[in-house]
Amino acid sequence: MAMPLSKLPSEVFREVGSRKWLALLIFVLVSFGVLLAGFLWPYKYTSETVIFIDDKNIIQPLMEGSAVTTEINDRASAAEELLWSRSVVEKIARDEDIFGEGAASVGQDKLEDRVAALRTNISVESRGDSYFSIAYKSQSPMRAFQIAQKTGQLFIEETSERKRTESRNAYDFINKQVKSYEVQLAAAEERLKQFLSENVEGTDDEANDRMANLRSQLELAEMEKSELETRARSLESELGRLNPMIVQGQSADAYQNRISALEEQLDNLRLKYHDTYPDIVILREQLAELRKQRTRAIEQGEPTQSLAGEAVANPVYQEIQSELSSTRANIQTVNTRILSYRRLLEEQADRMERIQGNNAQYAELTRDMEVNKEIYDDLLKRRERARVSMHLDVEGQGLNYRITEKAQFPLSATGPQFSMFAVAGIFLGLAAPFGLIAGLLQIDPRVRAREQLEEDVDIPVLVQLPEIKTPFEKRRDSRVTVMVGLLAVVAVVAYLAVAIAGMMGVIG
Numbered sequence: 001m002a003m004p005l006s007k008l009p010s011e012v013f014r015e016v017g018s019r020k021w022l023a024l025l026i027f028v029l030v031s032f033g034v035l036l037a038g039f040l041w042p043y044k045y046t047s048e049t050v051i052f053i054d055d056k057n058i059i060q061p062l063m064e065g066s067a068v069t070t071e072i073n074d075r076a077s078a079a080e081e082l083l084w085s086r087s088v089v090e091k092i093a094r095d096e097d098i099f100g101e102g103a104a105s106v107g108q109d110k111l112e113d114r115v116a117a118l119r120t121n122i123s124v125e126s127r128g129d130s131y132f133s134i135a136y137k138s139q140s141p142m143r144a145f146q147i148a149q150k151t152g153q154l155f156i157e158e159t160s161e162r163k164r165t166e167s168r169n170a171y172d173f174i175n176k177q178v179k180s181y182e183v184q185l186a187a188a189e190e191r192l193k194q195f196l197s198e199n200v201e202g203t204d205d206e207a208n209d210r211m212a213n214l215r216s217q218l219e220l221a222e223m224e225k226s227e228l229e230t231r232a233r234s235l236e237s238e239l240g241r242l243n244p245m246i247v248q249g250q251s252a253d254a255y256q257n258r259i260s261a262l263e264e265q266l267d268n269l270r271l272k273y274h275d276t277y278p279d280i281v282i283l284r285e286q287l288a289e290l291r292k293q294r295t296r297a298i299e300q301g302e303p304t305q306s307l308a309g310e311a312v313a314n315p316v317y318q319e320i321q322s323e324l325s326s327t328r329a330n331i332q333t334v335n336t337r338i339l340s341y342r343r344l345l346e347e348q349a350d351r352m353e354r355i356q357g358n359n360a361q362y363a364e365l366t367r368d369m370e371v372n373k374e375i376y377d378d379l380l381k382r383r384e385r386a387r388v389s390m391h392l393d394v395e396g397q398g399l400n401y402r403i404t405e406k407a408q409f410p411l412s413a414t415g416p417q418f419s420m421f422a423v424a425g426i427f428l429g430l431a432a433p434f435g436l437i438a439g440l441l442q443i444d445p446r447v448r449a450r451e452q453l454e455e456d457v458d459i460p461v462l463v464q465l466p467e468i469k470t471p472f473e474k475r476r477d478s479r480v481t482v483m484v485g486l487l488a489v490v491a492v493v494a495y496l497a498v499a500i501a502g503m504m505g506v507i508g
Helices: 008-018 020-040 075-084 086-093 108-121 141-198 204-241 254-270 278-300 315-394 418-443 450-457 471-504
Strands: 045-054 122-126 131-138 245-248 310-313 400-405
Touching: 008 020, 008 418, 020 418, 020 471, 045 141, 075 086, 075 122, 075 131, 075 141, 086 108, 086 141, 108 122, 108 131, 131 141, 141 315, 141 400, 204 315, 254 278, 254 315, 418 471
Parallel strands: none
Antiparallel strands: 045 131, 045 400, 122 131, 245 310
């Protein structure tokens, strides 16, 4: 049955007064137990090194686009992973300046214990965008200082070495790729060169132009053949109307008959050709010469008439027959040329098929060479940037780490101090009896106040009899109180003496 809160303080004091020895024992046990915990508490000392991340030096804007500086994205996490790596931790575990002589040849079990302890107590914390700290906790302030100092130095050395190694590996890798693509590009060029030397058919444009030219010439030849055939038919028709033989001398004027025949022949030629045609020019000269002879014969009084008839070959008939033979020969020549054009067109069509068959292979060879050339040019640029980046890392430029705050020797332990245990022991020792009795009263089933019956059981209480002690009980209680008080004072004095000695370093 729970005790009412209003009655709880008075009941607690009454119970403490009735159990003074128990309260004194609890006070002594709790206070000295806390003080003993202060002596046994594993106090740890922390020393830390502050690292500055220098990634905005003057080299960066000058080399932007020409070099790639080594970067670490999550720098605090990367630093912690680096310091936890086996190579770094083992160097610290085997350092004779920290762990004394023989640390370099320590056994494997002890080495593993040291490595585990180092990994547990090394911590890295970010301090803004450009700083982070490397801290080490140890029960020995000297060891904390030494290890914090050593971890900072090792971190700078390892990061610098890793940057140089990373840049060198990147350059070597890209250089190998460049050489590999040089071989591939040379092989692709050689294949293309061999293909072009073996396939001399030309390009599509050349073949199309050649075929168009042949078609044009074929059309012109066919048109010329048509014209010649028309001319031949015309000459055959004209030849059919003429007499192969003519009787000369039956006309009154022989010169005039010849002039008339030539004029008729000239008129026929002018229907087909221009005046500059050679046959027309010759006929005109012959006519001019005949007219001169006729005029000269008339002036000299020579007879120009023929009394007896003479059968002679018709010159017009002969001329037309000669022209017909020439035309037929030209037709045969044009036919031969047309056949040649058609044969060339067939050969050109076969050539087009061969060109189309070679285009796919040529395109594949060209594409391979262009892809290899593009990758090769890009790798050349990357190799030069990697070369500059490697020199930057070798010379300590780009992303750098600097120790801005060296590890300091810790003068005080971190966490709760011994003085805090000493002060807490007194207060906890005093509060423990009261708190313990208060808790017991809340779970005690006995009735200790009238309110418990009236409120919880709903039974009215008419009279409450007070507790009365006899004179003997009072004297005995007074003696116990005095003795407990004296012992409490002795306990407090002893507690303070031990606490002061511990804080001054006399004990501990």
